Amino acid sequence: MKIPAVAKAVGYFHEDLIAEALEDKIQRKPIRWQKWAALAACLAILLCIPFAHTVWEDAKVVHQGADYAIAQENGEYYLIMYKEGVRPNYGNAGVALVPPPDIYFASVANMKDFLLEGKFTNEHLLNISGFEKASNGLPAMLDLNAIWEPKLPEELRVGRVTWRGVNYEYLIGDGKHQGKISVLSETKYKEAKERYTKAPSENVVVETYTMDGFQITVQVEYGAKTDIFGEGNGSYYHAHLERFPKVANMEWLKGIGLQLYTDTAAETD
């Protein structure tokens, strides 16, 4: 008697699915107050729609992972990551937003591979980047000085390092803050353009680097009290990575819901 093919087919289950069944307890549905909290979160998201660059109305989930989904809308692919037990409804009434367009020290090459294989998870992000989870469950800030050798410079710097055999690209504001690589959406880039119309001043630093043939422009603002790009311990920074023509059209960028702006001349104004 031979083994039925479907028994072998089951052997192709993704490890996320197997890992879930290996846990001793089943992750139950959220209790009532959590449902209300989720509803409140949904309402908050709805209120944010005018400010979001992607609105999901008829998005179709093309790959469902344990803690992420890859959805398709109008021919574009988006990665949505969410906390355990809170699955957005992707039905016709569902609305979800693309997560903040930041890549925390992720290995771009590895991220691309995982995305194309449909196997990208939060855990990958944590493992690849070496981040531990913070109390809120999100990737924690990394103390670079505790990890990187040689010690990183205190001034703004963009570069590439190899750690445990993996290449990482980084942007660092100063020795006190974590490096964060941000790839801006087109909308945010336009906002930035409006905001930064002058040459670099004492409060705004614009620097351009070429790394492995990629032009990388970094804008850093110090000392501002409000900033459309977020706030971090008194310093503000954001960066735009241009990678032409090699990266701009890569499918994986669509996969993580990012859009690279394509106006190379304007960036270094």
Added chain:
Amino acid sequence: MEDRAIIALYQTRNEQAIRETDAKYGKLCYQIAYNILSRHEDSEECVNDTYVGAWNAIPPAKPTHFRAFLCKITRNLSLKRLAYLRQEKRNQDMAVSLSDLEAILPDDRYAPGLTDADVGRAIESFLWLQKPEVRCVFVRRYYFFDSVVDIAKRYRFTESKVKNMLFQTRNRLKEYLIEEGIEV
């Protein structure tokens, strides 16, 4: 030892990796093999082969879920051995029952051109649409070949509830596979 550390041992070709794997996951792998083969010697052999499989796979593989990664290897090896034993008629008294699973999608009902991987992905897509308890029970039964009794104990369900869940899930899955054109 943390999984990440064990994987690092594999990556540096340190044989301690196998000892650590055995200490941490030996019992789990053995249980999976035994569920399928129900023979001590064969199960032991499959577990040892699992370590060899992991050794050969890492690197380049970098498993995200190391435990699940090992389970996968053990399951595949055990099924291969089961097929061999059945072919040789060396053991007619196998514990694992594949008939339920076969009833969902008989071999001769596969749509033309489909691979096992295609079917596996379709079943997985279906499972992600189900409630977590339904999904877990299904995977425990048909991936790990746990008995209904063990599943009921594990999740503190009654046996009849587990049987009913499996029955309903199989029916829904069958409909799903027909709708998706997997089963003809």
